[in-house]
Amino acid sequence: MPMYEFVCMECESHFEELLRFDEADPNCPDCGSVKTNRQFSVFAAHGTAGQPSFGGMAGGGCCGGSCGCG
Secondary structure (H helix, E strand, O other), X not given: OOEEEEEEOOOOOEEEEEOXXXXXXXXXXXXXXXXXXXXXXXXXXXXXXXXXXXXXXXXXXXXXXXXXXX
16 A cells, blocks of 8 residues: 655645555544645655766765765
8 A cells, every 4th residue: 555645735734644546535634624635755756767866976886985885
């Protein structure tokens, strides 16, 4: 089951829920409102071709080569 991020349109609370894709959006845990919207998660929003490739950076390695791995 995927984790979804939500925002309440009444109290602006942000929360996460484990839901199946076809399940209805949950009520807000803080105010109980049914006016909640699914948000794009950071994982889903950053999995694009525009994401930087760290292998081509000067120095290389996991931290720019300062640890000696690059």
